[in-house]
Structures are given as structure tokens and as C-alpha cells.
Amino acid sequence: MTQLGFDSLLLAAADENNRRNLDRETAHLPGTMEEAIPFYRLLIRQHHAAMLAADVETAMHLRREAGLLARRLNNGEPGILAGEDAPGNVLARGTASAPGAVPLWGQEGAFDIEVNGVRVRIEIDGMFGIGSSFGYWPGFAAHAVDYLRPFISETGYRSFLGIHADPTPGLLPDTFAQKIVAAHIKGELKGKLLAIEPRYRKHTHFLRPGILPSLVRRDPRRPVARFFERVRARTRQRRCCPRGRGQRSSNSFRLL
Numbered sequence: 001m002t003q004l005g006f007d008s009l010l011l012a013a014a015d016e017n018n019r020r021n022l023d024r025e026t027a028h029l030p031g032t033m034e035e036a037i038p039f040y041r042l043l044i045r046q047h048h049a050a051m052l053a054a055d056v057e058t059a060m061h062l063r064r065e066a067g068l069l070a071r072r073l074n075n076g077e078p079g080i081l082a083g084e085d086a087p088g089n090v091l092a093r094g095t096a097s098a099p100g101a102v103p104l105w106g107q108e109g110a111f112d113i114e115v116n117g118v119r120v121r122i123e124i125d126g127m128f129g130i131g132s133s134f135g136y137w138p139g140f141a142a143h144a145v146d147y148l149r150p151f152i153s154e155t156g157y158r159s160f161l162g163i164h165a166d167p168t169p170g171l172l173p174d175t176f177a178q179k180i181v182a183a184h185i186k187g188e189l190k191g192k193l194l195a196i197e198p199r200y201r202k203h204t205h206f207l208r209p210g211i212l213p214s215l216v217r218r219d220p221r222r223p224v225a226r227f228f229e230r231v232r233a234r235t236r237q238r239r240c241c242p243r244g245r246g247q248r249s250s251n252s253f254r255l256l
Contacts, residue, residue, distance in 0.1 A: 019076050022071065022072075022076050023076075026069070026071065026072040029072050030069065031072060032073075033090060033094075036069055036073055036091060037091065037094045040066065040069060040091045040094075040095055041095050043066055043069075043127070044095060044104050044106045044126070045104065046062055047063070047066075047106035047127060048104035048107070050105075051105035051171075052105070052170060052171070052172075054167035054168060056136055060136070062106070062127070063106070063127045063132055063133060064133070066106075066127040066128065067088075067128070067133065069087075070087040070088040070091060071087075073087035074087045088128040092108045092128055093108075095107060095126075096109055097110075102172065103124060105138070105173060106126050106138075107126050108124065108125065108126035109123075109124055109126075109173075110122065110123045110124075111124075111174060112145060113174055113177055113178050113181070115178050115182050115185065116182065116193070118193060119146060120142050120151075120152070120177075121143040121144070122140050122143075122174075122177045123141045124138055124140040124173055124177065125138040125140060126138070131162055135162060136167060137165060137176070138163075138173075139159065139161040140160050140180075141158070141159050141160075142157070142158045142159075142160065142181060143156065143157055144156035144157070144196060147196050147200070148201065149196075150193035150194060150195055150196075151193060151194060151196050152181060152189065152194065153194060154194050154197045154200070155196065156196045156200050158184075160181075160184075163180060
């Protein structure tokens, strides 16, 4: 047997051992998406309770369980968020909060808040969000509701990732987002809001504040709806690799 053939056998054996280890580690978890959706809802409720109690250990354990669930549904492969039909994305979509409703901790959702007279649309990550496996607080994106009014960035968009703050009991996601945005305005912006640059107002000036989500839900075939779906796709890409103004991703805050 050649060295190349021997190396191949070693790699195959290592892969088989990893698969068996994962099977043992995930044996208690559902193996089909039909069973996984209600199970994941239960994980979200448990995670929400842990976050309200500021129980860091339990919250992080439940996130690891969510990751293992998605791996099991993905036949042991790591790409649980590799595409729209990847298990992590299917689980997140299937358990997301209703549009406009404040989600539970660990549940994806979009809702509006008001800070210093500014309306902000928040899209908050769930248990599969960027950095959720090692950071306690979830990341979120902040979008302008009215592009003709001053905002917290010149682009009408700002991501908050890698948030550093002490665990705080009793804090709900909407209050959390309000506190983070308010701290950003007070600290980084020195209390002064920014005019959204004209180039970022393109295709938005003719829309009433708040029309986008309902418009897209009613008829995703409309040209405007398709345009904003492309904007959202680019936004998700930016959140993975933040760059440019309005997209800084390292944040330290005090929540009390």
C-alpha cells in the first residue's frame, strides 16, 4: 500500500469516528424537520427563560443544543446556514416571531422601537446568529423607518455585533435594543443624529414609513418588493463581513 493510500484510510477512519461521535451526541434530538420545529420552539422558550434569569451557562448550553439539532438535520455536515434551505435557516424561519411582534430571546424577529424621537426597525438574531456560540448578547441590525429624517448612521443602516455588556436579569429584547441604540447615540454620536445621505434614499423616498414589510409580504413579485429583497440580501452579506460607514461591529455598553 502506498503512503497516499494509507493516508486516505486514516482520513476515512477519522471521518467515521467523527460521524459516530456526532450520532451519539445528537441521539436524543429529533431527526426530521417535522419533529424538529416544535422541539426548537421549546428550546427557544427555555432559552428565553434563561436569558431573563441572566443564566449564562444555561443559555449557552441551549444554543449548543440548537447547533447540534441543525447538524443532525444536515446529516452531520457543518453547513447548517449554507443556504435558504439549510436546516438552521429553515428552523429559524419556521419559528420566527410574527412581523412587528417583539420576539423571545433566541427567536428571530423584526420590530420597531423609538429612541430619542427616532423610529428604528430592529432585526434581531436568534440562536443561529453571528457570534451566538461564544457571545452572550445577540446581534441585531438597525434600519431607518423614515429615510428623510436623521438617523444613527448616514446609510440608514447600522449593525450591532459583538455586544459586550454584563448579563442583566429581566431584560427583554426590545428594551435591550433601545438601551444599545441610546448608548450608541450618546457615546459614539455625541448625542447628534446624522442625515441619511441622498444616495441611500434612492428607491425609498416614495415609500411611507413602515410600508416595506407589508408590501413584501403581500406580493413579493412586485418590482419594489423584489428590489428590497435584494437590499436585504446584501445587508445580510454585510453583517457577515461588516465594512464601511454605519457598519461597525465591535460594541461595549452598560445596560444598567
